[in-house]
Amino acid sequence: MTLTPNTSNEPSAAVLLIGDELLSGRTQDTNLAYTAKFLSAYGIDVREARIVPDLEAEIVAALNTLRARYTYVFTTGGIGPTHDDITTDAVGRAFGVAVHYHPEALALLEPRYKPGEFNTMRRRMARIPEGASLIHNSVSVAPGFQIGNVFVLAGIPMIMRAMLEDVGPRLSRGTLVTTATIAAHVGEGRIATALSEIQNARPSVAIGSYPMFSEAGPIVHLVVRGRDPEGVEITARAIEEALARDGITSTRVVG
Secondary structure (H helix, E strand, O other), rough: OOOOOOOOOOEEEEEEEEEEEHHHHOOOOOOHHHHHHHHHHOOOOEEEEEEOOOOOOHHHHHHHHHHHHOOEEEEEEOOOOOOOOHHHHHHHHOOOOOEEHHHHHHHHHHHHHOOOOOOOOHHHEEEOOOOEEEEEEOOOOOOEEOOOEEEEEEEOHHHHHHHHHHHHOOOOOOOOOOOEEEEEOOOOHHHHHHHHHHHHHHOOOEEEEEEEOOOEEEEEEEEEEOOOOHHHHHHHHHHHHHHHHHOOEEEEEEO
């Protein structure tokens, strides 16, 4: 389910998840869900997400497509100290700028290591594309960075979340989305026609249908989302009335 097409005055976002481990199934991503929820508090819709391997050309191509299409792009992964952490160089290539050691990043990182331990590989975490600003984190100190409308974050969830806290004040706010959820004790096939008719009559909101099963039988959660609270409530009531006419029991889900 998605909202209606984005308007020019509402910010949008994409998430670019980077790493072979995600595509192999070795690591289960949680960063997308967290980022989407974080941005929803700013009225920013995540409209696209992609996963790409640790290949520079793939990262560059995806990043250039997404940053031209959306207000913001958030990347996660590939900014650590190892040989396969190539996101920083890929971002520099996408923007056509050089990558250098950032003095502030070096100053943040070096004190965390004993003398002689801040080696060449660890110094890689202080390499930042020219013109980028640092994104600080309160967990490991190693920074992410912002360049243009792209925010480059760590892949480790705890660190990524800390970085988002520094990103938040930099974002433009959109109109918050209002949600109403109705639980109906019915299979969704029985109400599909009614939902389609209600959706067609109210294009400014989005209606999603999410079926599940319980010991008591099938249940479907009908989720109404939109930026006009009154429109969301009117639509939710229309769904409830349609269900009642068909003899279907429903309840509002809180939270």
